[in-house]
Amino acid sequence: MSNLYNYILTIADNSLILAQRLGELCGHGPSLETDIALTNISLDLLGQTRSYYQYAAKLKGEDKTEDDIAFLRIEREYKNCLLVEQPNTHFGYTIGRQFLFDVYHLMLMEKLQNSPDETLSAIAKKGIKEVSYHKRFSSDWVKRLGDGTEESNQKMQEAINDLWRFTDELFFMTEAEKAMAKEGIGIDVSTFKEKYYKEVSEVLKEATLTVPENKYFTKGGKEGVHSEHMGYILADLQYMQRTYPNMQW
Amino acid sequence: MVETLSSVSDPEIPVLTVLDLGVIREAIEKDGIIYIKLTPTYSGCPAMDVIGDDLKKAFSEIGKQAKVELVLSPAWSSDWISEEGLQKMEEYGIARPLSESNDIDVLLNSKKLVKCPQCQSTNTHLVSQFGSTACKALFKCDDCLEPFDYFKCLK
Ligand SMILES: [Zn+2]
Numbered sequence: 360m361s362n363l364y365n366y367i368l369t370i371a372d373n374s375l376i377l378a379q380r381l382g383e384l385c386g387h388g389p390s391l392e393t394d395i396a397l398t399n400i401s402l403d404l405l406g407q408t409r410s411y412y413q414y415a416a417k418l419k420g421e422d423k424t425e426d427d428i429a430f431l432r433i434e435r436e437y438k439n440c441l442l443v444e445q446p447n448t449h450f451g452y453t454i455g456r457q458f459l460f461d462v463y464h465l466m467l468m469e470k471l472q473n474s475p476d477e478t479l480s481a482i483a484k485k486g487i488k489e490v491s492y493h494k495r496f497s498s499d500w501v502k503r504l505g506d507g508t509e510e511s512n513q514k515m516q517e518a519i520n521d522l523w524r525f526t527d528e529l530f531f532m533t534e535a536e537k538a539m540a541k542e543g544i545g546i547d548v549s550t551f552k553e554k555y556y557k558e559v560s561e562v563l564k565e566a567t568l569t570v571p572e573n574k575y576f577t578k579g580g581k582e583g584v585h586s587e588h589m590g591y592i593l594a595d596l597q598y599m600q601r602t603y604p605n606m607q608w
Numbered sequence: 609m610v611e612t613l614s615s616v617s618d619p620e621i622p623v624l625t626v627l628d629l630g631v632i633r634e635a636i637e638k639d640g641i642i643y644i645k646l647t648p649t650y651s652g653c654p655a656m657d658v659i660g661d662d663l664k665k666a667f668s669e670i671g672k673q674a675k676v677e678l679v680l681s682p683a684w685s686s687d688w689i690s691e692e693g694l695q696k697m698e699e700y701g702i703a704r705p706l707s708e709s710n711d712i713d714v715l716l717n718s719k720k721l722v723k724c725p726q727c728q729s730t731n732t733h734l735v736s737q738f739g740s741t742a743c744k745a746l747f748k749c750d751d752c753l754e755p756f757d758y759f760k761c762l763k
Contacts, residue, residue: 392736392746399738406652410680481681485651488683488762489742495716496737 364418365438365535366545367479368428369581370467371411372439375429376589377460378404379596380447389450396496397453403489410482430600434593435583438533442525444580444588448518451504451511455518458497462558463529465490470546479544498562505566512567519563520571527576529555609635609642612670616662619655620741623696626659630688633679642667642674647684649762650742686743686762701725703747703758711761715745722758724749 381401388394412425419428442460447453468490471483504515530552532540539545560570579585599606613632614625626632626646634645644663648656660676667674686705689697694704703722706714713719715737722732729751739746744757 395740396736396738399742402652402654402742403650404652406648406650410651477681485680485683489651492737
C-alpha cells in the first residue's frame with residue numbers, strides 16, 4: 360500500500376510541478392496563442408494530478424484529501440524529477456523542457472493504460488488523449504524554433520544542451536517504482552528508454568538541432584533531493600494553504 | 609429527471625445542456641436521492657466542478673438531494689455529443705469535431721477541412737491548437753476573415 364501510494368506520487372508530482380511552472384506563464388506567454396496553449400497544457404496536467412491525488416488520498420485514509428497531498432508536504436516529500444522544476448528561462452527553454460517531458464509522459468501513459476490497477480489505467484487512458492496534444496505542440500515548436508532563424512536555432516540548441524542532463528533521471532527507478540513494477544501494477548520505465556532517446560533524437564534532427572553527446576547526468580528529485588528552484592516553486596504553490604490553513608475558494 | 613438534467617448547461621458553451629454534451633453517464637433515484645455519474649471532458653476541465661454544483665442546485669430546487677460522482681472510465685469522447693448538440697454548437701459559432709483522421713489532418717497537416725460556422729467556407733486555417741478552452745482549437749476563416757473555435761475530436 361505504501362509502495363502504491365509512493366508510486367502514484369512519483370507520477371503525479373511530475374504533473375503538478377510542471378503544471379505549476381506552466382501556470383507561471385499565464386498572461387506572460389510570448390504570444391496570445393502560445394500563452395493559451397501553455398496554460399491549457401498546465402490545466403490538463405493539473406487535472407491529471409487531481410485524479411492521482413484523489414486516489415492517493417483514498418489509499419491514505421485518515422481523512423486526507425487531495426489538497427493535503429498537493430499543499431502540505433515538505434520539499435523532501437515531493438517525488439517529481441528535476442526536469443519539470445527547471446525554470447521558464449525563455450520560451451525555447453520552456454518548449455525544450457516540455458518536449459523532453461512529453462515524449463516520456465506519453466510513452467509512460469501508453470504503458471500505464473494496461474495496468475491491472477483500474478484507477479491508474481483509467482487516468483492514463485484519459486491522459487493519453489491530452490498528452491498526445493501536448494507532444495504535438497511541443498515537438499512542433501522544437502522544429503519551428505530549431506529550423507527557424509539563426510537566433511532561435513541557437514537558443515533552442517542551448518536549451519536542449521542544458522536540459523539534456525535531466526533526461527536520464529526519467530528512467531531511474533525508485534524503490535516504489537521497482538516494487539510496483541515487480542507486482543505488475545507499475546511500469547518498468549527502463550523498457551522504453553531506448554525508444555525515448557530514439558524518438559527525441561529524430562525530432563531534434565528534423566529540427567536541424569544536434570543531439571547532445573553529453574554523458575553527464577544528474578538526478579535526485581525522484582528521491583526528494585531537489586534543485587534550488589524547488590523551494591521557490593513550493594513557496595508559491597503552498598502560500599495560501601500555509602497562511603490560511605483549510606481555506607477554500 | 610430528464611427535465612431537471614437538461615436544465616443544466618455547460619458553463620463554457622451555454623447552449624449545450626449536460627445531456628447534449630454527453631457527460632452524464634448515469635442518473636438513478638434511490639431512496640429519494642439522485643445518484644449521478646459525471647464524466648469529465650478533459651481531466652482539468654474547470655467546468656466540471658461547476659456542472660456538479662449546478663446539478664445539485666437544480667435538483668435541490670425540486671426538493672431532491674443529488675450526489676455527483678466523477679467517473680473517468682470509459683473516457684469521454686467527442687462522439688458522445690448528441691447530433692442536436694452539434695447543431696446547437698454550430699449555430700452558436702463553434703465548428704463541430706471532424707472524424708479522427710480529418711482532425712489530425714487539420715491540426716497537424718494544415719488541411720482545409722473545418723467549415724467556418726459563419727459562412728460555411730472550408731477555406732480556413734488553424735491559428736492555435738489550443739483555443740479558449742482545452743477542448744477547442746482556434747481557427748480563422750480566409751473567406752469571411754472571422755476567427756472561430758473548432759471543437760476538437762477527442763477519442
Ligand atoms: Zn467564414
